[in-house]
Structure formats: C-alpha cells, structure tokens
Amino acid sequence: MIRTLQPGQRCEVWTASVGGAAELVLSTEDLLLEAPNWTLDGGSLILNGAGRLWSFDVGGRTISEVPLNGIPDLNNDHVLAPDGKHIYLSANDGHIYRAALEGGAAERITADDGSFHFLHGVRPDGAELAYVGIEAGDFTQPGRLLTIPASGGKATGVDVGDGHCDGPEYSPDGQWLYLNTESFTALPGHAQLARVQVDGTGFQRLLGSDTVDWFPHLSPDGQLASYIRFPGGTVGHPADLPVDVVLVSTGDWTTPVDTWSLFGGQGTLNVNSWSPDSTRFAYVAYPFSDSETTKD
Template identity: 65%
Template sequence: MAEGPAGPRVLVPGQRCEVWVGSITDGSRELVFASGELLLEAPNWTPGNAALVLNGSGALWTLDLGTGSLDRLPITGLPDLNNDHVLGPTGTRIYVSANDGHIYEAGLAGGPATRITAEDGFFHFLHGVSPDGKQLAYVGIEAGNFSAPGRIMTMPVDGGPPASVDTGRGHSDGPEYSPDGRWLYFNTEAFTSRPGHAQIARVRPGGGTPERLTDSGTVDWFPHLSPDGALASYLEFPPGTVGHPADLPVKIVTVSVQDWSTPLHSWSLFGGQGTLNVNSWSPDSTRFACVAYPVG
C-alpha cells in the first residue's frame, strides 16, 4: 500500500534511483537502470522476461531489459498513480491504484483506462489479481483515515460488491494470491500488541484463521510468491519500523515456501517504500526485480 494520497515521490538532492535484477540461482545482482532525475517504483515483470513495468512521476513506464530503454505507457484517463499495480494473468491488462483512492484497469499496450471501484467510502490500494483473472485483492482504508488499520478486501475485476477478509486486529497490507489461488499472502500486525512489528501470514480468500509464516525480530512486509509457487520474497525493515517508509536500510529476503525461517538469499539496500511493493518475480521464477534509492 502506498502511504496516503500524496503526490508522486521525487528524489531528494544527491539521491539516485537504481533498478536491480537479482538471480535466485546464484545470488548475483545486476544494475539495469539508474537515474538521478526520475524516481521509479515497484517493478512488475512482463511475459517473456522482456521488460519491467514501473511507476514514476504519476505514470507507468516500461523498461526494456534488452535495450535499457525507458518508455512511458500511453494510457489515458488516469489520475496520478501510486506504486500499487499488478498485471493480469494474461499479461495484456494492468490494474493500478491511483492517488484519488480508486483502482483502474487498462491495456498494457495503452489506450483509455476504466475505473473499477465505486464511491464506497474507502481508499483502495491494489495488491493482487487472482490466477483466473476474476478477483482483485486490495487494502481498504475507510474514509481515507490513514491512522486506522487497513482491511484486506476482495472484489470482482469487473466491479461489484467487495468482501472483507477477517485477518484479526491491527493493520494488514499487501494481499496477494498464491499461484494456485488457494491463499492470500499478506503482512499483518495481528500477532503483537506492539506497533512496528509486522509479520508475514496467509489466509484463505474466503476468510478463516490466519496462519503465521514469519516469527522474527524484524518488520516483514510484502510477501510475493514466485510464479511456480516454490519460492517467496519479502522486504525486511529494521526492528520497530512503523509502516513501510522510504529511505531506510532494508533487506530483500528470499525463502522456500516450505521453510520461511531459513533465508535462501538476502540483499541489503537503501530503500523501503517503492522497493518491493508488488510482485516482481520473473515469469520463469529465476529472478526478481527491485528498486534502491541510495543517497550520496
């Protein structure tokens, strides 16, 4: 979830935006784009491993991994976007959250966008599309009150009444469907009475008792499963971090979904908000993309 309906983020003086691709097979990292002018966030991977889709300056951009070229997507009828956007299962449609609090759908090739969410008293922050392309999972913030806990909610992609998924007390965020559609993975403050101690969990899309997956002293956000369902990545903030702010020393951690307590790899970087808000696994499950924001 983006932190409130603010305008597009910008780089501070002396800061750079760096887009990286990490390999899960050997733990290596490759810098694929850098800029001292444009702040990009939250990479999605397109089919065929060819390009990344990121947001920046309120719009969507494609980064060609073969040529390194960055091009603005010609989508019309959208307010400024935040960093919550997900490709549909066919890779031809994209679902995005905008700073007006609504979710929109558009073609990845461009053209007019369509608003999906209704004026229901909530701000809507998209995180997941079901594997069959029929449902969206998002965080609902009632009345735009960002001091109140976020709720995990689902709704049909063509609009219609939303459903609330009970995840217990405290803020929950980042709901994302597993590749088989049987689970929603998310982070939550439900397992502690202390603020600033989010952990990873999962729950059935229809509700039920959440299952805790991480039990750490760090603050763990945004779980993303690889397309083959075997691996997961998440963002680790320092202990006591409240929310998922920008400009902190963080780690990207990868694990087997069978053992969340034993990291396979971890990558340290300066970032946080915008680094790994959405699923950025490559379609072949061998790589993931992320964004760092080093200063100086």
C-alpha cells in the same frame, strides 16, 4: 503525493537471480521509479514514477512511458492481469483502474464507497482482485483485507484480525492470500508475514521475527518467495531506510536463501516482481552518494 528523488539521491533498478547474483539494470538521477512488475513475456519491467506508468526493456535498457488517459496520478500499487496484456492500477484518488499495457483509456473498477482502495493481488484466473481498504482515506485507521470481482461490484471482507494489514497477494494456485499484518502483536508497527485461505479460514503466521516484514511475493512456480525486511521498531513501510530484500523457500520461511541489503523501503518491493520463469525478481534501491547496495 508523488515522490521525487532528493538532492544527491539516485534510483537504481536491480534484478536478482535465485542463484544469488544481482545485476544493476537501470540507474537514474532524473526519475524516481517504484514497484516493478515483470511482464508475462519476460522482456520488460513495468514501474510507476512521477504519477505515470513506465515500461523498461530489460534487454535493450530503454525506458518509455505507457500512454494512459482518463486516470489520475498513480501510486506504486499495480499488478499485471494474467492475460499479460492488461494491468490493474491504484491511483491517488483512492480508486483501482484497469488499462491495456500498450496504453489508452483506463477504466475505473471501484465504486465511491467511502474508502481508499490499494490493489495488491489478481487471482490467477483473472476473475478477482485483492486489495486493502482504508476507510475515508484516514491513514490512522487500520487497512482491511477485501476482495472484489475484477469487473467491479460488491467487495467482500476477509478477517485477518484487528491489526493493520497490507500487500494481499494470491498464491499461484489461487487458494491462499499472502500478506503482512500487525495482528500478531500489540507493538506499534511490527508487521509480520502471514497467509489466509481465500474463504477466510486457515489464517496463519509464516514467520516470527524481531524485524518488520512486508510484502511477501511468491514466485510463479510457488517454490520461492521474496519480501522486504525493515529494522525492528519501524512503523509502516517508509522510504529511505537501510532494508533487506530477502529470498526464502516457501517450504521454510525461517531460513533465508539469500539476502540483499540496500537503502530503500517504500517503492523497493511493493508488488510482485518475479519473472515468469521464476528465475529472477526485480527490486529498486534509492542510494545517496554515501550509501551502497550490497548482497549479504
């Protein structure tokens, strides 16, 4: 299903600096954009909207569609390849694709194996993808952490418990997968942040909280991380809620460096949105006329 803005709602794309400042770089009432990726040259953000892929020139404040073909409508799970020239994309048919950032034909990576595939991570050497598999596209079933060669092939499961997991993303050194998981509690939802070594060992919780925490994203230098914090009791990562975007040091996940409060959720921070120099990251808010985007 393709999301659209509700009456009176607008889409705002923001960049936040590690020093605490936030800047509104795009506001529109015409297009619901989601899940920014920052390009390797530092010049653009890549987002999805209306089932298509878009490139936003941060300096020039212009947006244009990336002309792809041979791919169904896109969702908000997309990650840039380490070469800076390609992107891996999840589509609404449940498959993962690879395409050039300049556009053109897309190549399907995943096989018809009875699962939906939701991409979140590309190993730093570009050889492997990490994704969440949901059997038969049945969203009453928990998502499972899997990896697959970037060229396609046999998938390998990584055990992170019985709870639903999401957002698996490689650390900059390629040794860890960072994710959120419901394996630490029997409470409905209540996702918490965790990591596991790529060989499946060392599974550990990063932060115990009363909130519902999703999508940990490490900065390219590995020193900082961003994630999105939903109110306690939230099931899944729904749209249109008061949420917080949180910045932490990877040396101490318990003490926020900064926090930005906004109206959003789904689409705000689903994928890694750090700039290549680790000084900024991007996020998306979806305020109505009576809501605000603020910094705590």
